Each structure stands twice: as structure tokens, then as C-alpha cells.
Amino acid sequence: MAGPVHPRKRPTQADVARLAKVSPAVVSAVVNGRTAGGVRVGDTTAARVEEAIQQLGYVPNIAARNLAGGRSNIIGLFTYEALFPMEAMSFYHPFLLGVEEAVEDLDCHLLLFTGSHVDGRRRAIYKNGVNTLQLADGAVIVGQAEDRAELTTLLREGFPAVFIGRRELTGIEASYAAADYSTATRRLVERISALGHRRIARLHGGSGHESIVDRDTGFTAARTLLADRLDAADVFVTPNAAAVTELVPRLVEQGYTCLITDDCERAVDACAAAEALGRSVPGDLSVAALSEFSFTPTDRDFTTVVTPGRDMGTAAIRLLADILDNPSDRSPRRTVIECGIRDGDTLAAPRG
Amino acid sequence: MAGPVHPRKRPTQADVARLAKVSPAVVSAVVNGRTAGGVRVGDTTAARVEEAIQQLGYVPNIAARNLAGGRSNIIGLFTYEALFPMEAMSFYHPFLLGVEEAVEDLDCHLLLFTGSHVDGRRRAIYKNGVNTLQLADGAVIVGQAEDRAELTTLLREGFPAVFIGRRELTGIEASYAAADYSTATRRLVERISALGHRRIARLHGGSGHESIVDRDTGFTAARTLLADRLDAADVFVTPNAAAVTELVPRLVEQGYTCLITDDCERAVDACAAAEALGRSVPGDLSVAALSEFSFTPTDRDFTTVVTPGRDMGTAAIRLLADILDNPSDRSPRRTVIECGIRDGDTLAAPRG
DNA sequence: ACCCTTTGATAAAGCGCATCATCTGATGGC
DNA sequence: GCCATCAGATGATGCGCTTTATCAAAGGGT
Numbered sequence: 190m191a192g193p194v195h196p197r198k199r200p201t202q203a204d205v206a207r208l209a210k211v212s213p214a215v216v217s218a219v220v221n222g223r224t225a226g227g228v229r230v231g232d233t234t235a236a237r238v239e240e241a242i243q244q245l246g247y248v249p250n251i252a253a254r255n256l257a258g259g260r261s262n263i264i265g266l267f268t269y270e271a272l273f274p275m276e277a278m279s280f281y282h283p284f285l286l287g288v289e290e291a292v293e294d295l296d297c298h299l300l301l302f303t304g305s306h307v308d309g310r311r312r313a314i315y316k317n318g319v320n321t322l323q324l325a326d327g328a329v330i331v332g333q334a335e336d337r338a339e340l341t342t343l344l345r346e347g348f349p350a351v352f353i354g355r356r357e358l359t360g361i362e363a364s365y366a367a368a369d370y371s372t373a374t375r376r377l378v379e380r381i382s383a384l385g386h387r388r389i390a391r392l393h394g395g396s397g398h399e400s401i402v403d404r405d406t407g408f409t410a411a412r413t414l415l416a417d418r419l420d421a422a423d424v425f426v427t428p429n430a431a432a433v434t435e436l437v438p439r440l441v442e443q444g445y446t447c448l449i450t451d452d453c454e455r456a457v458d459a460c461a462a463a464e465a466l467g468r469s470v471p472g473d474l475s476v477a478a479l480s481e482f483s484f485t486p487t488d489r490d491f492t493t494v495v496t497p498g499r500d501m502g503t504a505a506i507r508l509l510a511d512i513l514d515n516p517s518d519r520s521p522r523r524t525v526i527e528c529g530i531r532d533g534d535t536l537a538a539p540r541g
Numbered sequence: 542m543a544g545p546v547h548p549r550k551r552p553t554q555a556d557v558a559r560l561a562k563v564s565p566a567v568v569s570a571v572v573n574g575r576t577a578g579g580v581r582v583g584d585t586t587a588a589r590v591e592e593a594i595q596q597l598g599y600v601p602n603i604a605a606r607n608l609a610g611g612r613s614n615i616i617g618l619f620t621y622e623a624l625f626p627m628e629a630m631s632f633y634h635p636f637l638l639g640v641e642e643a644v645e646d647l648d649c650h651l652l653l654f655t656g657s658h659v660d661g662r663r664r665a666i667y668k669n670g671v672n673t674l675q676l677a678d679g680a681v682i683v684g685q686a687e688d689r690a691e692l693t694t695l696l697r698e699g700f701p702a703v704f705i706g707r708r709e710l711t712g713i714e715a716s717y718a719a720a721d722y723s724t725a726t727r728r729l730v731e732r733i734s735a736l737g738h739r740r741i742a743r744l745h746g747g748s749g750h751e752s753i754v755d756r757d758t759g760f761t762a763a764r765t766l767l768a769d770r771l772d773a774a775d776v777f778v779t780p781n782a783a784a785v786t787e788l789v790p791r792l793v794e795q796g797y798t799c800l801i802t803d804d805c806e807r808a809v810d811a812c813a814a815a816e817a818l819g820r821s822v823p824g825d826l827s828v829a830a831l832s833e834f835s836f837t838p839t840d841r842d843f844t845t846v847v848t849p850g851r852d853m854g855t856a857a858i859r860l861l862a863d864i865l866d867n868p869s870d871r872s873p874r875r876t877v878i879e880c881g882i883r884d885g886d887t888l889a890a891p892r893g
Numbered sequence: 894a895c896c897c898t899t900t901g902a903t904a905a906a907g908c909g910c911a912t913c914a915t916c917t918g919a920t921g922g923c
Numbered sequence: 924g925c926c927a928t929c930a931g932a933t934g935a936t937g938c939g940c941t942t943t944a945t946c947a948a949a950g951g952g953t
Contacts, residue, residue: 199675201909212933217911227912229931246698248675252613253909255604256938263652263676271645273638278630286625289655293623296656298676303641304614304648315600323603324615324650346551346600553939564903569941579942581901605939608908900949906942916933922926 200245209234209241216242220249264292264509265300265325268332269312272301276484284331284353287502295510300325314339322348327513329353329505333398351509351522353501355399362521364512366504370400373494373528374407374479377449378422379415380530384538386447386475387420390440392459394451395428401451404479404494408449421445430458437462446539447475453483456491456535471537481531490533497526552597561586561593568594572601616644616861617652617677620684621664624653628836636683636705639854647862652677666691674700679865681705681857685750703861703874705853707751714873716864718856722752725846725880726759726831729801730774731767732882736890738799738827739772742792744779744811746803753803756831756846760801773797782810789814798891799827805835808843808887823889833883842885849878 202220206213211234218228219238230238241247251261266288272281292299302321306312313336314322320343322328327349330340337358343350344361355367381389391408394401405424412422425440427433433455440448441463450456456478463474470476470489481493508522554572558565563586570580571590582590593599607613618640624633644651654673658664665688666674672695674680679701682692689710695702696713707719733741743760746753757776764774777792779785785807792800793815802808808830815826822828822841833845860874 199909202911203909213910214912214934215932218932221911227914228933229929231931234931242671246672248671248673250608250909251676252604252607253938254911256602256608256908256940257910257912258938261676262656271641273634273641275638278634282625282630289623289625289653293655293658296658299653299655300615301641301651301653303645303651306645306648319601319603321603321650324613555939565940566903566905566942567901570902573941579944580903581899583901586901602939605908606941608910609939609941610908895953896951898949898951901947903944903946905944908940908942910938911936913936914934917931919928919930921928923924 199250200247201250202247204245205238205241205247208245209238211238260326260513261324262295262297263300263325264295264297264506265302265322265328267302267312267314267322267328267330269334269336270332271303279484280482281331283496283498284502287499287504288329288506289502290499291503291506295506297326302328314343320346320348322350327351327509329502329509331505347519349509349512349516351505351512353505355403355525357399364508364522366501366508366524366526367403368400368496368501368528369525370403370479370494370528371407371410373530374404375411375414377477377479377492377494377530378408378411381447381449381475381477381536382411382415382418384475384536386539387418388443388445389419389422389447389449390445391422391424392427392433392436392448392450392455393424394455395426396451404451427455430455433458434462434465438466441466441468441474445474447477447536450476450478452480453478453487453491453493454485456493457483457487457489460489460535471535473540475537475539476535477533489535491531492533492536493531495529495531497528500526551602552599554599554601556597557590557593557599560597561590563590612678612865614647614649615652615677616647616649616858617654617674617680619654619664619666619674619680619682621686621688622684623655631836632834633683635848635850636854639851639856640681640858641854642851643855643858643862647858649678654680666695672698672700674702679703679861681854681861683857699871701861701864701868703857703864705857707755707877709751716860716874718853718860718876718878719755720752720848720853720880721877722755722831722846722880723759723762725882726756727763727766729829729831729844729846729882730760730763733799733801733827733829733888734763734767734770736827736888738891739770740795740797741771741774741799741801742797743774743776744785744788744800744802744807745776746807747778747780748803756803779807782807785810786814786817790818793818793820793826797826799829799888802828802830804832805830805839805843805845806837808845809835809839809841812841812887823887825892827889827891828887829885841887843883844885844888845883847881847883849880852878 202213202216205216214228215230216238218230219235255261270277329351331353341358341361344363352363352365355365356363425436427436437459448459450459456476459476460470463470468474478491478493481495504524508524511522554565554568557568566580567582568590570582571587622629681703683705693710693713696715704715704717707717708715777788779788789811800811802811808828811828812822815822820826830843830845833847856876860876863874
């Protein structure tokens with residue numbers, strides 16, 4: 190019953206063919222669903238081949254299969270940073286959840302590109318000018334820190350890649366599964382306005398990333414739409430905690446009743462600054478964040494925009510699958526997914 | 542400056558060779574650091590080749606390289622359950638952290654085997670009797686729910702695999718990176734004894750898993766070592782919350798002052814049962830757990846044995862790397878790693 | 894001058910697979 | 924009963940690379 194112990198070498202198609210007394214082409218056809226490659230196989234022969242495969246424990250060699258032009262059923266996931274450190278996980282986890290799910294549905298495996306360092310500790314797609322992602326049929330790319338030039342090259346090459354999050358690269362149209370931060374931001378501002386706030390300040394981290402630009406768009410749209418119900422809806426650039434700490438007192442003095450930050454980190458800073466002035470949140474000042482993300486655990490339950498991470502993950506894989514199934518269609522695949530808004534306890538009607 | 546968009550076909554080594562007027566072997570040598578593969582290349586020729594590579598934007602094809610070379614530099618990670626659901630993450634995360642780190646050091650990639658379902662939703666290594674893990678050079682296997690028969694077959698086959706956690710399979714010696722639960726358990730009991738406890742009860746979940754057997758060993762060792770300082774150190778089987786709830790009152794009545802559970806889940810149950818009797822933890826009764834793991838977040842800060850998950854992960858990968866580098870050595874590789882003990886607030890000296 | 898070593902380079906043999914062009918019988922239409 | 928058809932199978936070819944065996948030419952010692 191026990192097969193050979195420690196086979197020196199993995200069995201090949203040829204071995205199977207020999208055992209089943211058929212040609213290698215037949216084995217190939219059986220493995221890839223019969224009739225593949227224009228070769229037909231009868232039921233009895235197929236059974237005999239399956240049997241031989243069973244007996245030898247044959248498994249197709251990915252490299253060979255790839256080389257010969259077939260697919261490997263491996264989908265890659267690339268991130269410029271390590272995936273599993275605690276701080277990273279809090280960001281990546283929802284995406285991973287969705288990706289794993291979708292990849293599982295496709296009956297594919299997931300390849301994490303961990304060993305793609307170029308010299309220092311930084312990951313890179315191209316190593317010695319070699320596109321390491323080629324190991325997979327295609328790849329999903331997620332994360333914030335990134336090398337745009339490299340990504341542009343990747344797409345130029347025609348490599349099947351889908352981003353999680355919107356990306357605009359110069360000279361080439363990228364495929365992505367993105368969150369609709371624009372609409373979410375607008376809705377959040379509308380909600381704030383509906384509560385009675387007339388002076389709103391947006392504390393902008395200063396990033397030019399697409400996900401932030403989308404929020405900018407939404408904020409601007411809201412300001413236009415609500416022009417007659419708002420006395421002020423201004424944007425202030427606060428790249429760090431210090432900037433927030435310094436700015437908040439002035440805003441309070443100028444009568445702003447609600448602050449909107451990019452993320453919970455800055456929201457925490459804003460609350461701290463407010464409380465340092467003896468103002469309570471949300472009693473005297475409301476605070477909301479345009480992202481639920483936070484590197485460090487926060488004690489407050491902020492009202493935030495919620496990124497549909499899991500859905501973005503599954504959507505990205507689906508887009509990638511579509512690209513792989515229809516390689517002749519070179520057009521970019523895009524999905525934009527609605528965001529939620531989580532009602533925390535940092536948003537209330539303004540005093541008086 | 543912009544390269545060709547969507548090149549129909551990527552340039553090959555042969556193309557470069559033609560342009561540089563050298564043989565393909567020389568190109569290969571230049572790409573892999575000269576003198577690779579026993580082929581030497583002069584400085585001027587090398588320069589000419591580099592130039593041609595640049596000009597064509599040549600990038601080696603990994604599939605072909607792997608096919609020719611043998612190893613794929615892909616290390617597999619297999620789990621019988623999905624990796625990223627919230628509950629699973631709390632268990633897998635530390636291991637993943639270590640694995641990613643070590644794989645990164647090896648300059649390998651990590652392949653997550655997700656699409657290996659046999660019929661229902663359950664994952665399996667063998668699909669149609671075929672070992673799907675062979676896509677990778679070797680694999681690390683982690684998790685609790687498992688198919689021992691399948692694992693035995695896997696090792697019999699000689700597939701390079703390392704377990705995270707001790708495994709004893711019939712008829713074959715497995716490689717693993719394990720935690721030293723035995724010593725940790727003994728130390729925990731010693732600490733409890735040192736606090737003055739003389740009647741200790743171990744609430745045993747009834748599992749026969751190696752990790753639990755190791756704890757059994759440690760508990761027994763402690764009982765022997767501390768025979769004269771202990772009036773009782775007994776084991777009670779409590780497979781579920783109900784069993785705990787029912788048992789605890791009797792134990793309290795019989796004068797046990799410290800309960801040791803397998804995990805935090807049961808520890809929570811024990812606390813609840815004690816408090817239902819009007820006893821406080823740790824005032825009237827001490828509680829400790831032999832694993833920090835808990836599916837659900839606990840409010841108490843239990844004193845527990847801490848599994849060195851990250852270290853086990855890196856150790857497992859190192860062992861695997863050793864197997865891959867020395868395939869002729871068929872002996873099992875094993876690493877046993879010391880556990881920590883986390884001091885929570887559920888353990889105190891017994892009253893009076 | 895001779896042989897031996899070293900340097901620089903080449904041609905060719907696979908690696909394991911998918912696929913294309915053929916080939917062989919059996920079937921079927923009429 | 925004969926040719927067209929097609930299911931079923933084969934062999935060869937090539938994907939792009941690494942590596943081995945081989946070889947030409949250039950020193951270098953005696």
C-alpha cells in the first residue's frame with residue numbers, strides 16, 4: 190500500500206505515460222481536462238492514466254507548465270512591506286481575508302512574494318532587472334509605500350496585475366479594485382451638516398495618494414452641494430501630530446465645530462488637543478476620520494469612513510481572473526466599491 | 542525613454558546573444574554573475590552583452606530558469622483551515638510572522654496552499670491522490686485540525702515537510718519546530734507551588750494532541766518533583782464549559798486553591814464558576830492556563846504559558862531550508878523552543 | 894620549439910510540459 | 924461496398940534557460 194519511500198526524483202509526465210502505456214500528449218490532456226490542446230482521450234484510457242498518476246503521485250511541474258505556455262494556477266500577492274507584522278496586519282488583514290476567499294474559489298494558490306529584496310531590506314518587483322512576479326500567472330498589488338516607476342514598468346510589460354486601491358500611473362491605465370472614498374467623504378460631510386454643523390475643518394495629512402485625492406474630491410463636492418448650509422468648509426494641511434496640536438486651538442477659537450481627519454491617528458491627536466483646551470469631544474467639538482485605519486489601538490470609538498477591505502480583496506482577484514481568462518482584451522478592469530460609515534461616539538450636534 | 546508598450550513577446554536570451562554576437566551560454570553567464578555554470582566571460586564581451594541586455598530590455602524568464610535549474614525557491618505553507626478569518630488569525634498570526642521573516646531571509650517566496658479542496662470545503666493535501674504541495678520545494682504545515690493519514694503519506698513520499706508543533710506519526714519520523722510545553726508546564730506548577738498552593742487541580746480538555754501530551758508530561762514531572770510540598774495535584778477531564786461549571790464547585794469545596802486549564806476559554810469558564818460561588822479570582826481561587834490562546838477575546842489577564850509562535854515559525858523554515866540544502870540526509874530535523882510564562886492577575890498566594 | 898595550463902567562448906543536451914500536425918481505425922451515409 | 928467523417932491516439936517540436944562537454948587561442952615554463 191505504501192508507495193515508494195523517498196523517490197529520488199519527481200515523476201514526470203513521461204513516467205506516467207510509460208506506466209499507462211500512452212503517449213505524453215495523452216497524459217497532458219488528461220491532466221488539463223480532456224480535449225485540451227486538441228487531443229481527445231477516451232474514458233477507459235483516461236481512467237488508466239488517472240490510475241498511473243495516482244500510483245506515481247505525479248504532479249505537474251509548474252515551471253515546465255509555465256514555460257510551455259500554460260498557466261500555473263498561482264496568483265501572486267505583492268506588497269512592498271512585510272505583511273504580517275502587527276501594525277501591517279491591522280491594515281492588510283481585511284484585504285487578505287477577501288483575497289484568500291476569492292483565490293480559494295478559483296481553486297488557485299496564493300503566492301506571497303516575500304523574497305524580492307533588491308539590496309537593503311526593501312522589497313522590489315524587479316530584482317536584477319528580473320520581474321519576480323512572473324512566477325505567478327498574475328498578481329494583486331496592495332499597500333501604500335510603493336515604487337511608481339517600477340509599477341509603471343510592470344504594466345508596460347503587459348504583466349497581468351490588479352491593484353487594491355485606485356492607482357493612476359503615467360502613460361498606462363492600471364486595473365484596480367478601489368473604494369469609493371469620494372462618495373463616502375461626501376456622505377460623511379452631509380451627515381455632519383445635517384447635524385447642524387456650519388463650520389467644518391478638514392485636517393489634511395498632505396498626501397497626494399489617490400485614496401486621499403478621492404477624499405479631496407468628495408469633500409469639495411460636498412462643499413459645493415451644501416454651499417448654503419455651510420459657513421465654512423476649509424482644508425488645513427497637518428502632516429503630523431504636532432501640526433494638529435498647534436492648529437486645533439486656532440480652529441476652536443475661530444468657531445469650527447467639527448474636525449475631519451484623514452485617519453484615526455490624527456483624530457486622536459485632535460481629541461487630545463481639544464481636551465487640552467478644556468473642550469470635550471463630542472460635546473464641544475465633533476471629530477470624524479476619513480479612514481478607520483490606525484497603527485495603534487485607539488481608546489475612542491471614532492466616527493469614520495470604513496474601507497470595504499474584504500470586498501476589495503475579492504474584487505481584485507476576480508478582476509485578475511478575468512484578465513487571465515481574456516488576455517486578448519487589453520483594457521483595464523476596474524471595480525469601485527461603496528464604503529460604509531461607522532457611527533462612533535465622536536460626532537454630535539454642535540452646542541447651542 | 543519609455544519602453545515598448547505591451548511587447549508582444551519578450552526578448553529572450555537568444556535575442557540578446559544574437560545582438561551581442563555571442564552564444565546564449567555567454568548571456569546566461571553574464572546574467573548570473575560571470576563564471577557561473579563553468580562558463581567564463583571576458584570584460585569586453587561582458588560589457589557588450591550588458592549593453593545588448595539594456596538595449597532590448599531583456600528579462601530572464603523565471604519559469605525557464607526554474608525548469609533548467611531545479612529549485613523554484615518557493616516554500617509552501619499548508620493549513621487545513623483558512624488562514625485569515627479573524628478567529629484563525631489570533632492563532633496563526635505569530636507563526637506567520639516568523640515564517641514570513643525566515644522565508645524572506647532565505648530569499649524565497651511563500652506559497653499559501655488555499656485551493657486544495659477535495660470535495661466539500663475541507664482542504665486536503667492530496668487531490669485525486671495527487672500531492673498538491675509539490676508546487677513548492679518543500680512545505681511547512683501548521684494547524685490543529687488535520688488528517689494524520691494524509692500527513693503520513695506525505696512524509697512517506699519523502700516530501701520535504703516540517704511541522705510547526707510536535708507531531709508523532711506512525712511509521713515515520715516527522716520534522717518539526719515545537720514548543721517545550723513540558724518544561725513550561727512544570728515551571729508554572731513550580732511557581733504555583735512556590736506561592737504556597739498545596740492543592741492544585743488540572744482541568745484537562747481531554748485532547749490527545751501532542752501539545753497536550755507534552756503538558757501532561759510536565760504536570761506529572763512537577764507532581765513528582767514537588768511531592769512533599771503538595772497535598773494534591775490532580776487531573777480532571779473537562780471537555781467543555783459545562784463540565785467546568787459543574788466541576789469547579791466540587792473542587793472549591795474540596796479545598797483546591799488553584800485551577801490550571803488548557804486554554805483561556807476554559808479559564809474564563811472557571812472564573813465564572815468561581816464567581817458564581819461568591820469566590821473571587823485570584824483572592825479566593827487562583828487560575829492559570831497552559832496556553833494563551835483564545836478564540837474569543839477575554840477580559841481578564843490570565844497567567845498563562847506563552848507559545849513562542851514566531852520563533853517556531855522561523856525555526857520551521859530553517860529546518861526546511863536545511864532539508865532542502867542537504868537532501869541526502871534523510872533524518873528528521875527537530876527544534877524545541879522554550880516557552881514563556883506570562884504573569885497575569887489571576888494567580889496569587891492562597892488565602893490564609 | 895614543445896607541452897601544459899589558463900582564459901574565453903561555443904554548441905548542444907536536456908529540464909517537463911503543451912500543442913500541432915498526423916495517423917489509424919471505426920462508423921456512417923447512401 | 925466505398926469514401927467521408929471523426930473519435931482516439933501518437934510523435935515531434937519548442938518554450939527559454941542552465942550546464943556540460945568541447946574547443947581555440949593565448950601565455951609560460953623548460
